[in-house]
Structures are given as structure tokens and as C-alpha cells.
Amino acid sequence: MIKGQYDRNWAMTRNTGNPAHAHEGSQKAISKDGRIPIDLLISPIAELVTAESHDGPVRGEDMRDIKRIKNAAIAISGGQIIAVGLADEIKHAVVTDENTQIIDASENLVSPGLVDAHTHLIFDGNRADEFVMRSQGKTYTEIAAAGGGIVKSMRATQNADVERLVSLGRKRIERMLESGTTALEVKTGYGLEAESELRMLEAIYRLKSESVLDIVPTFMAAHAIPPGKERERYVDDIVNDMLPRVVAMATEQAEREGVHVSHMMPYIDVFCDRGYFTLEDTRKIFAAAIKLGLKTRVHSDEFVNLGATTLAVELGAASADHLLNVSDEEIALLAKSSTVAVLLPGTSFYLNLSDHAPARRMIEEGVAVALATDYNPGSCHISSLPFVWGLACLHLKMLPEEALTALTVNGAWAIGLGANIGQLRPGYQADVTIYDVKQLEEVPYNIGWNPVKQVIKKGRTVYSR
The missing domain is CATH 3.20.20.140 (Metal-dependent hydrolases)
Structure with missing residues (x-):
């Protein structure tokens, strides 16, 4: 796969190295057409960035080989990430209702929680x-x-x-x-x-x-x-x-x-x-x-x-x-x-x-x-x-x-938590940082200014400005 390219199989599944599954933590029933009900939808996202690791820390050239998805979305339920990918595809893969919180990040960079x-x-x-x-x-x-x-x-x-x-x-x-x-x-x-x-x-x-x-x-x-x-x-x-x-x-x-x-x-x-x-x-x-x-x-x-x-x-x-x-x-x-x-x-x-x-x-x-x-x-x-x-x-x-x-x-x-946090990936804990910039390079570029706009921990907003 080309570096940074969106992988549809990755968007809805969890790596087998971790026992968690994409639907775990949700108390809602999956719809008849197979769509997953969610508590929180972050969509659209200007740019979503995340490293990917299956069974340990990332090394060498793989450290720069991160996923960068424009016009992305993250679906969350029960404190866990359910789906990650292109906004249009995630929209059709999940079920939202009047209780689903929707965060518009169309002007924002989104990364895993730091x-x-x-x-x-x-x-x-x-x-x-x-x-x-x-x-x-x-x-x-x-x-x-x-x-x-x-x-x-x-x-x-x-x-x-x-x-x-x-x-x-x-x-x-x-x-x-x-x-x-x-x-x-x-x-x-x-x-x-x-x-x-x-x-x-x-x-x-x-x-x-x-x-x-x-x-x-x-x-x-x-x-x-x-x-x-x-x-x-x-x-x-x-x-x-x-x-x-x-x-x-x-x-x-x-x-x-x-x-x-x-x-x-x-x-x-x-x-x-x-x-x-x-x-x-x-x-x-x-x-x-x-x-x-x-x-x-x-x-x-x-x-x-x-x-x-x-x-x-x-x-x-x-x-x-x-x-x-x-x-x-x-x-x-x-x-x-x-x-x-x-x-x-x-x-x-x-x-x-x-x-x-x-x-x-x-x-x-x-x-x-x-x-x-x-x-x-x-x-x-x-x-x-x-x-x-x-x-x-x-x-x-x-x-x-x-x-x-x-x-x-x-x-x-x-710190011993790599199996559960550090990635925007289905089955991982929903820890998300949202920035008041649109792309990855703007975070270090703006050194000395705090670019963080919102923080989500276990699927819940815990900081917002």
C-alpha cells in the first residue's frame, strides 16, 4: 500500500494482536443491515493522522509511515473507537440518533491523544x-x-x-x-x-x-x-x-x-x-x-x-x-x-x-x-x-x-499501555486530540503556541476551548 493511503480493511477492523474487537464496549444492538450504533461521531475531519503498530513500538522508517486521511471520520461507542476512515464511508457504516454527539472537525487536525x-x-x-x-x-x-x-x-x-x-x-x-x-x-x-x-x-x-x-x-x-x-x-x-x-x-x-x-x-x-x-x-x-x-x-x-x-x-x-x-x-x-x-x-x-x-x-x-x-x-x-x-x-x-x-x-x-492507547484504530480506547490547525506540520511549526482545541478521553470530551 502507498504510504499514508487509506486502507478500507483497516477502517473497520482491529489488529489480531489485541483481544478487543470493534464493537466491544457498545451497549447498543447492531442494526439489521449491519451498521454499528455509536455515541460519538467526529466528522468531517480536515486531516486525521495516526501511527500504526500491531504488536509493539514502531521503528526505523516505519516511524514516518503514518496514516494521513483527508476528509476523515472517527466513530466511537462505549469509550472505544469503532471505525476510522473517509467521512462518506464511515457515515454509511454507522447508525446515529438523537443521542449521538457529532463534532465537526472540518477545520481541524485530529491525532491520537498524546x-x-x-x-x-x-x-x-x-x-x-x-x-x-x-x-x-x-x-x-x-x-x-x-x-x-x-x-x-x-x-x-x-x-x-x-x-x-x-x-x-x-x-x-x-x-x-x-x-x-x-x-x-x-x-x-x-x-x-x-x-x-x-x-x-x-x-x-x-x-x-x-x-x-x-x-x-x-x-x-x-x-x-x-x-x-x-x-x-x-x-x-x-x-x-x-x-x-x-x-x-x-x-x-x-x-x-x-x-x-x-x-x-x-x-x-x-x-x-x-x-x-x-x-x-x-x-x-x-x-x-x-x-x-x-x-x-x-x-x-x-x-x-x-x-x-x-x-x-x-x-x-x-x-x-x-x-x-x-x-x-x-x-x-x-x-x-x-x-x-x-x-x-x-x-x-x-x-x-x-x-x-x-x-x-x-x-x-x-x-x-x-x-x-x-x-x-x-x-x-x-x-x-x-x-x-x-x-x-x-x-x-x-x-x-x-x-x-x-x-x-x-x-x-x-509505559506499558501500547495495546490499548496511542492509535486511532478500531478497538483502541477513544483518546483523541483535536487541534486548531488543519495539517500535521502546523503543530511543530507553531512552537510556543498551544494548538490544542479539544481533548476526548475514553469517548468523552474532557477539555474544550
Whole structure:
């Protein structure tokens, strides 16, 4: 099939790699002539864009081989996508009635809901002073040595109770939603001692339960070494005390919500870099996590290369993130692995770095590349994925189509949700972002302006302007 061409078979069927079917979730009976009743019809659409993946993240040239359909439509029922394709054909394939909501997107671009695979949005305090220091030429390391950085956020966060952390997190999530984000990963990491880190995790669970967005928790007590604590002793505290308590908390949360414990188990993350945690520390923490049934992801090669990416591939980590200093050998390892490379161009931009992650080389070698904000209080106070989209095109030299793939289907696979979200495809969850522009290229082109007009989550409008 020609790149981007409309495929009629694809419009009404689901790939066999996922057990969901096009009509699941609908409580309405299919009409006698075989047409499907729907709750929501988005039609006509100026341009519909979506990447496509059957059984994992998209790689290589396929990252740019997205579907682009002019004068398109999406039919939704029961929170799931029922049909996608040309507006005239979808109109004759579905049944609408007085209860069907119809959205006219004839002047709009429509994409899958955006997925933010790396955030640090649970914290208290303000580090605006560090922005000024950075504008005067201070580096990340110099700011940290002067008492700033992660440790400064630790002091404020340790004094915050769960209610405050939830309140602050809620406002930040709302801001992300307004920029088209429909699913995100959220880390702990500013408590740096057991009780504070577990309060942060509790806040994430609270937000996960109440939010309309899909939230995936990550426990990252190994974000920095707390002042006055020996690194080896702190690692032992994480391994012997915190991780077992994390599993207990996840189990209790699952019982409260009546879901399988796997739905509540957080990922475990480590900042493996100079001045933070060694490769040996990271291996020790990950070994303990895996033994407890926890999955891993890693902050790797941001400032120096300690071998964390090799370890991530060896242990089957879900993702290796940052990767500014990844080696050619590690790129080759990533290309042969299931580990997703989560690149964070907002961070290198915010830190005024001249070098960025080698996205072009990774894509050409077949690495599964995702993009995320790295939203945090100090090194990247950017919460907008459309802005990151623009930075990826300018600084990482990614094509707009590749960036879309990285921000949707590949981001979804990076946080374990790729079988259900990240694509506009029958049987997938109806997460849709509608933009106040007409074509794909206009999103990164309009860097600095939020082009998002409307967001639909599980078939329901959750943001509109």
C-alpha cells in the first residue's frame, strides 16, 4: 500500500494482536443491515493522522509511515473507537440518533491523544531562582553543588502532606491535559527518604484513581543521594526497606480498587549518572525490584555514560531515558531489544546544552524512540507535548511524522499501555486530540503556541476551548 493511503480493511477492523474487537464496549444492538450504533461521531475531519503498530513500538522508517486521511471520520461507542476512515464511508457504516454527539472537525487536525512517558510532576517548592542562575551560565552540576537541584526540591517536598501533593499534582495534570496529553507516567523522587517517597507514591495513586487521564506510577527514591547519607547505606535502605513497602502499598491499593495487583505495581527508576548512582547501585536496586515482581526503567547517559543503557537492555527495562551520551554500541543493543529510548529534548533545551540525544542515528538503526516532557521543578519546567514536538523537529532533527509516532504509539508502549492507547484504530480506547490547525506540520511549526482545541478521553470530551 502507498504510504499514508487509506486502507478500507483497516477502517473497520482491529489488529489480531489485541483481544478487543470493534464493537466491544457498545451497549447498543447492531442494526439489521449491519451498521454499528455509536455515541460519538467526529466528522468531517480536515486531516486525521495516526501511527500504526500491531504488536509493539514502531521503528526505523516505519516511524514516518503514518496514516494521513483527508476528509476523515472517527466513530466511537462505549469509550472505544469503532471505525476510522473517509467521512462518506464511515457515515454509511454507522447508525446515529438523537443521542449521538457529532463534532465537526472540518477545520481541524485530529491525532491520537498524546502520551507523556516521563514526568516528575509530584513535588513542592519553586526553583525559579535556578532559572536565573542558568541564564547567568551556571551548569546543572554547579547549581546542585550550591544547594539547588533535586535536594532543594527534597526539602520542600518532605514538608508537604499528601493532600498538598495531590492538589499540586492535580493542577499540573490539568495543564498537561490542556496541551493534549491523555496518558502519562509520574515519578516519585523528591522525598529521598522512605516516608516522604511513600507519601509521593500515595499521592500518585490518588491522582490515578481520580483523574480522567491514564496515569502510570514510577517509584524513584534513587533520584539523588540525600544530604548526610552515605550512598551505599541509602541504596541498602531502598532495597531492604522501601521496595518491599512499595509492593505492600501497591497490593493494598489494588485491593481497595478491586483490580489485579499488576495494575498498581509501579515501575522502579534510578538516576544512573556521575554524582548520583553508580552502575553497581543501579544493578543492585533493579535486581531487588525484579525479584519483587517490579518492572524497571532508567535515567541513562544524561551527563556521562556509566553503562546504564547496556544494563537496561540486559534486564529488559521498559525504557532508557535521556541518552545524550549513549554509545554507538548501545544504540545497536537498543535496536535489538524491547527497551524504548525515551528522549527528552525539553531538558537539553532548558539546560542550554549544545548537544542533544542522537535521535536520527537511533531511528536509522531501528531503535524504538519515544518523546516526553521530563516535566520537573528544575531542569525542565515544560509541560507541553506540542512544544516538545517542535523541539524534537528542530533539535533532534526528527520529521513531524516521526515525532507524532514517538508522542503516541511509542510513548504508550514505553509505559506499558501500547495495546490499548496511542492509535486511532478500531478497538483502541477513544483518546483523541483535536487541534486548531488543519495539517500535521502546523503543530511543530507553531512552537510556543498551544494548538490544542479539544481533548476526548475514553469517548468523552474532557477539555474544550
